[in-house]
Amino acid sequence: MIDHVERLHLVVIGNGMAGCRAVEELLARDARRYRVTIFGAERHVNYNRIMLSPVLAGEKSFDDIVINDADWYRANDIALIAGDPVTAIDRASRTVMSRGGRVVHYDKLLIATGSDPFIIPVPGAALPGVVGFRDMSDVDAMLAAAERGGDAVVIGGGLLGLEAAHGLSLRGMKVTVLHLMPTLMERQLDEAAGWLLKSALEARGQTILTGADTAEIIGADAVEGVRLKDGRVIPAQLVVMAAGIRPNTALAREAGLAVDRGIKVDDHLVTSDPDVLAVGECVEHDGQVYGLVAPLWEMCRALADGLVGQPSGYRGSVTSTKLKVSGIDVFSAGDFAGGDGAEDIVLRDASRGVYKRVVVRDDRLVGAVLYGDTADGAWYFDLLRKQEDIAGLRDVLIFGQAFAQGGGQADPRAAVAALPDDTEICGCNGVSKGQVIACIGNGAASLDAVRAGCKASASCGSCTTLVGQLLDLTLGEAVEAGPKTMCKCTSFGHDDVRREIVAQEMRSIPEVMHKLHWSTPDGCSSCRPALNYYLLCALPGDYRDDQQSRFVNERMHANIQKDGTYSVVPRMWGGITTPGELRAIADVVEKYNAPMVKVTGGQRLDIFGIRKEDLPAVWADLNAAGMVSGHAYGKALRTVKTCVGAEWCRFGTQDSTGLGVKLERGFWGSWMPHKFKMAVSGCPRNCAEATIKDFGVICVDSGYELHVGGNGGIHIRATDLLVKVATETEAIHYAAAFVQLYREEARYLERTAPWIERVGLAHVKDRIVEDAAGRDALAARFWHAQTFSQDDPWAERAVGKAREQHAHMAAFNPIRVEEIA
Amino acid sequence: MTGEWLDIGWLEEIPVRGSRTVPVDGGEEIALFRTGDDKVFALVNRCPHKGGPLSQGIVHGHSVACPLHNWTIALATGEAQGGDRGCTPIIPVKISGGRVLICRASTLRAAA
Ligand code: SRM
Ligand SMILES: Cc1cc2nc3c(=O)[nH]c(=O)nc-3n(C[C@H](O)[C@H](O)[C@H](O)COP(=O)(O)OP(=O)(O)OC[C@H]3O[C@@H](n4cnc5c(N)ncnc54)[C@H](O)[C@@H]3O)c2cc1C
């Protein structure tokens, strides 16, 4: 018999993962020092909470996930009071009170109350049918709902939400996941991995709505659906709230212990009261609150060391995450914030569906994200936690442990040289090492020549590095540099990327970056705007423009000036204005103290010095007078310059002003590879300077001469005559075909002049003059795209769209804050 | 409420791969950046080259490309990358309970 009176009494609140593990650790060190009582709110013995997901999915039963059964409590003489939660702590008398009326004295108290699901405060959140995902009773509620079938909505696309969605969908429910952020599991995964995950879940029949903000849960007596802030309603008989967790700190707070986000503990898990300890998800250590089990294990060790008088100390944890959805492998660890001197190493293998990214700083691994192949997760995590020096592995790190440590092949070239001849180098086109070497032997001396010769690395590009190494090995110094790649993020040039976007029907920037093996996580300021344009051009009406991939002027719809203010240029169709417009402009100049208003070289007025906060108001005033954005900032139609023409001029042959207005009205708003300028002159005296424009019209007695490819900028170039037509209608039709050809074929930031020099006037004539059907098809595609692009961007913003681009987030007034203090 | 940290607002108010600004009375504006992997950085909103408003640049990785002449500035250190030389002051920032907090003292120092 053990003598109870002699021993100190340890009372534990919370029969969960941390509470019981702490007791286990204590028993392992000294089984005789404490008498233990555990209070548990749940009616169960201690079970493995993380395995609730496989229970929901039907892969495990409750019995499978029990950690300590009733025998364990009995054998260790632990009093378990299950189903009777503690309701108060009285530190003065060192007692705890339970709901059932028990009052128990303690010598040491351990709080291990875990967390509660965060229930987002929307109307209807308390309706029957709304559940969290935290304990066995939640799983029981979900299983009962699944039994009845129907629709389920899971709010939250993090680890918990996705595991709930997976389980419910295996149980036969039609599941929609609502996620507030643009990508899934954004705390653990970068955008590329989040995108892959979303595609994989969608392929399994789940509906994933990102950027979905819940407004209300609707239903009379029970849940009937969820209404989003954008008005959409998703029917549901079950709503699972998985929008996050909140440390369960109420007891501690009421007892007067120091609590911030969690219960504050020191390195020995002691709270602000030396006799009260706390452990698990309910605590805050060194400013950190954890939501995973690994830190609990480390905390419990330090806690037990402290309880037996051999303090060791807990120093915080590095965490890693794995998603428990069978068939989908996702791993993330550490901090991928990088920062000071951090470097990303990215490997993408689209054919295998693999994405890997490791972040290295000062020769140490600091973070890793793996998708599709997580075999090396543990190895990376180990390197990360031990802060091992990886300088020697740097070049091969991304290939994983087997490669990096396989027989001292830390030199990638040696590794490639050692590959047998029949090793497949290019998976997409089935090209072996021997075939690549043979191709190089036959005279291919550059990456491009190899791509043309044997197709290796011509599709997804993931083997580009290998092909490059084979070139190096075979030719050494004699390797020729290829044509320019789009930027340092890819080995492909603009034309290749565009061709693949269309051929593989790609729909988003992350998809392009993944399928074409971008070497950076989210591109750079060169490739992102280009990709955004290529997708926009390929998918009119369908593609959602990525504002963050636009240069400042196109994002702000105004031209930035050297002092950070903006200039505003409203459209003046064909250079014609009215007293009303001039008055409105004059009013704006005065009202917003614009320091200057100037007539531009493009026949309109430019208002300078507007602050970004004032832009929406300025636009509202200009809109009110009927004026819209002049796109003076855009890779888009700028002005259509005109002369007075036949209406007034004694030499005028046609209505040049009228045609200019028609062109500007038809073509404004269209996004292009670069800016695009037009002009119409009423006679060959050419007062509108039509022969240095991208598209210029010279009116003559017998009709209209159409000129293309002019430029008055850095390298002046006079236009080429494309064709002469008889009517205005034909002139506009040819203009549409020409603009569309330019939109589809020119590289981003290539004006028409260098484009025509590159492809040749003959090519342009072939497509537009010789090929009547082709001309019609081009024009048809242009007008189709225009149906989606002629919304005035100023009008949308004047009424509040993209407010975050203009308004400050907060203001800091040092003096006023001091006063509040 | 003063303390060490200034509460600026919800993390969600900063667009992903975007930026928001905080003017400082009598001092220089602060730019808060949120990167693709959801990290937040705060810098004085001034390019070391010719003072361009960094908040208006394209954010990629943990860098921003200045909107005026395309210098690349590392968000963590404020240092110009590549061949360019110069540094923008940074301000310690942290996220707590979804709120963005910046260091008061550094903000004041940047303001002075
Ligand atoms: C305002 C204006 C000057 C003026 O006060 O008259 C102007 C101002 C700028 N031009 Fe221009 N250009 C202006 C007419 C021109 C013209 C004349 C014309 O269009 O008839 C040309 C030569 C014609 C041509 O483009 O072929 C011209 C050739 C350029 C170039 C060189 C383009 C080239 O292909 O070589 C640039 C640089 C660029 O685009 O990369 C440029 C760039 C610029 C930028 C956008 C510089 C910049 O990036 O900040 C200036 C913006 C100032 C602002 O905030 O508004 N501007 N620029 C003219 C606006 C016309 C309009 O109403 O939209
Ligand atoms: C479905 C699911 C899947 C998960 N998957 C993973 C995973 O894959 N990997 C991972 O690392 N982590 C995972 N987690 C998180 C992990 O389960 C938690 O980090 C861990 O359980 C926290 O342990 P804890 O002891 O602090 O809290 P809990 O395990 O929640 O224990 C707290 C206990 O205290 C009880 N309690 C609360 N208040 C009182 C009171 N007043 N009186 C008496 N008892 C009280 C609660 O009922 C509960 O039983 C998952 C969690 C869930 C819900």
Ligand code: SF4
């Ligand atoms: S010519 Fe154009 S780009 Fe050069 S200073 Fe004048 S407006 Fe600016």
Ligand code: FES
């Ligand atoms: S001011 Fe930033 S690059 Fe010139």
